[in-house]
Amino acid sequence: MDFFVKFWGTRGSIPTPGFRTQKYGGNTACVEIRIDDQIFICDGGSGLRELGLDLMARGGGPITGHMFYSHSHWDHIQGFPFFLPFYEPDNTFIIYGTSAGDQRMYELLSGQMQSDYFPVDFSELHSNIRPGDLGDGGKIIGSVKVTCMEQTHQGHSFAYAFEKNGCKVVYATDNELDLVLLNPEESLSHPEKLRKAPRPFVDFVKGADLLIADGQYTDVEYPKKIGWGHSRATTTVDLAHQARVKQMAVFHHDPLQSDADVDQKIAQCIERAERLDPELIVFGAREGVELRIDG
Numbered sequence: 001m002d003f004f005v006k007f008w009g010t011r012g013s014i015p016t017p018g019f020r021t022q023k024y025g026g027n028t029a030c031v032e033i034r035i036d037d038q039i040f041i042c043d044g045g046s047g048l049r050e051l052g053l054d055l056m057a058r059g060g061g062p063i064t065g066h067m068f069y070s071h072s073h074w075d076h077i078q079g080f081p082f083f084l085p086f087y088e089p090d091n092t093f094i095i096y097g098t099s100a101g102d103q104r105m106y107e108l109l110s111g112q113m114q115s116d117y118f119p120v121d122f123s124e125l126h127s128n129i130r131p132g133d134l135g136d137g138g139k140i141i142g143s144v145k146v147t148c149m150e151q152t153h154q155g156h157s158f159a160y161a162f163e164k165n166g167c168k169v170v171y172a173t174d175n176e177l178d179l180v181l182l183n184p185e186e187s188l189s190h191p192e193k194l195r196k197a198p199r200p201f202v203d204f205v206k207g208a209d210l211l212i213a214d215g216q217y218t219d220v221e222y223p224k225k226i227g228w229g230h231s232r233a234t235t236t237v238d239l240a241h242q243a244r245v246k247q248m249a250v251f252h253h254d255p256l257q258s259d260a261d262v263d264q265k266i267a268q269c270i271e272r273a274e275r276l277d278p279e280l281i282v283f284g285a286r287e288g289v290e291l292r293i294d295g
Contacts, residue, residue: 002167002292002293002294003033003034003035003162003164003167003169003209003210003292003293003294004032004033004034004035004290004291004292004293005031005032005033005034005169005210005212005290005291005293006031006032006034006051006288006289006290006291007025007030007031007047007249007285007286007287007288007289007290008027008030008031008032008047008048008050008051008287008288009025009027009028009029009030009031009043009045009046009047009048009050009079009287010024010025010027010029010047010251010252010253010284010285010286010287011024011025011026011027011028011029011045011075011252011253011255011287012028012029012075012173012174012214012216012230012252012253012254012255013028013075013254013255014028014075014255015027015028015045015046015075015078016255020258020259021258021259022259023259023262023263023286024253024259024262024284024285024286024287025047025286025287025288026287027045027046027047027049027050027079027287028045028046028047028075028076028078028079029042029043029045029047029070029075029076029173029251029252030042030043030044030045030046030047030048030050030051030079031043031171031212032051033162033169033171035142035144035162035164036142036143038064038066038141038142038144039055039063039064039065039066040065040066040068040141040144040146040162041065041066041067041068042068042069042070042160042171042212043068043069043070043076043171043173044067044069044076044077044078044079044080044083044109045075045076045077045078045079046075046078046079046082047079047287048079048080048082048083049079049082049083049084051083052082052083052084052085052086053084055084055085056084056085056088061090062088062090062091062092063085063088063090063091063092063093064091064092064093064094065085065091065092065093065094066093066094066096066132066141066146067093067094067095067096068096068146068148068160068171069095069105069109069158070151070157070158070159070160070171070173070174071153071155071156071157071158071174072104072105072108072155073155073174076174077108077109077112080109080112080113081112081113081118081120085127086125086126086127086129087124087125087126087127088126088127089126089127089128090127091127091128092127092128092129092130093127093128093129093130094130094131094132095109095129095130095131095132096131096132096133096134096146097131097132097133097134098133098134098148098150098158099133099134099135099136100133100135100136101133102133103131103133105131106129106130106131107131110122113125134146134147134148143164144162144163144164145161145162145163145164146160146161146162146163147160147161147163147204148160148161149161149200149201149204151172151174151175151176151201152175152176152177152179152180152229153174153175153176153229154229157173157174157175157229159171159172159173159175159201159204159205160172161204161205161208167209167293167294168207168208168209168210169208169209169210169211169212169293170204170205170208170210170211170212170213171212172205172211172212172213172214173212173213173214173251173252174214174229174230174252175213175214175229175230175231176227176228176229176230176231177197177201177214177231177235177236177239178195178222178226178231178232178235179226179227180197180198180201181195181196181197181198181235182196182197182198183195183196187235188223191219191234194238194241194242194276195235195238195239196238196242197238197239197242197243201239202239202242202243203243205239205240205243205245206243206244206245207243207244207245207246208243208245208246209246209247209293209294210245210246210247210248210249210291210293211236211239211240211243211245211247211248211249212248212249212251212285213231213236213239213240213248213249213250213251214230214231214236214251214252215231215232215233215234215235215236215250215251215252215253215265215269216230216231216233216252216253216254217230217231217232217233217254218232218233218234218261218264218265218268219232219234219268221254230252230254233250233265233266233268233269234268234269234272236248236250236269237269237272237273237276237280237282238272238276240273240277240280240282241273241276241277241280245280246279246280246281247280247281247282247283248280248281248282248283249283249284249285250265250266250269250282250283250284250285251285253265253284253285262284263284265284266282266283266284269282270282
């Protein structure tokens with residue numbers, strides 16, 4: 001049993017096409033996780049369009065997809081109307097709420113296709129698109145355990161964990177971890193010191209084979225962006241170390257960061273990881289990269 005994880009969009013805030021972003025990509029958040037014959041889709045930014053084209057090209061009959069949204073900010077939902085599998089009647093997609101009876105995300109996504117916002121109505125999506133939810137503590141979908149946890153972000157956001165047979169992948173973007181550190185003042189005045197993450201979040205991430213974590217800002221950028229809803233990339237390294245994560249993808253790159261800027265940000269993360277936890281693998285999430293995670 002293997003997990004396959006593919007990055008279809010790794011940028012934050014707004015799509016950033018162009019020569020400055022060719023390496024890490026310019027599409028906004030979208031990650032595909034395949035476990036056996038099940039497809040789990042995390043967020044529907046502009047990268048969702050590319051995933052849809054790829055799914056259609058794969059063939060193999062009707063598509064069933066399980067969709068999980070961290071939150072409803074525009075850069076995480078803007079690909080929804082452009083996802084071609086939605087227009088095929090044989091396909092099925094379930095949009096999950098984070099608690100029992102929660103249909104807010106389903107209703108919001110259908111609402112964004114009203115004529116004031118988009119020329120094609122939701123009724124033109126001929127596939128079976130329906131709401132689902134994770135109940136009060138998570139849900140077994142097929143043979144995969146899916147759980148969620150609320151994060152620190154304006155308007156709320158949620159992290160998701162996908163687990164099967166001892167293998168675990170965590171998707172945790174749009175999370176201002178720096179705001180809830182147990183030593184916030186020290187982490188800013190002495191950034192070399194360990195930044196102590198809150199125990200509930202450490203426990204949620206604990207032992208992940210892959211953590212996909214919001215690391216939008218560098219240490220230099222963050223003091224001017226406090227309260228904007230995103231973490232210092234180096235802070236996510238400390239979380240991964242405390243949670244004994246095996247490898248971490250720094251995700252949600254700032255739209256102002258060129259490939260060279262992201263390279264430098266990731267180099268700082270790798271340097272910190274080598275000091276804190278030499279066994280921890282840290283890399284920058286890159287659009288188009290596919291990983292095989294063997295638990």
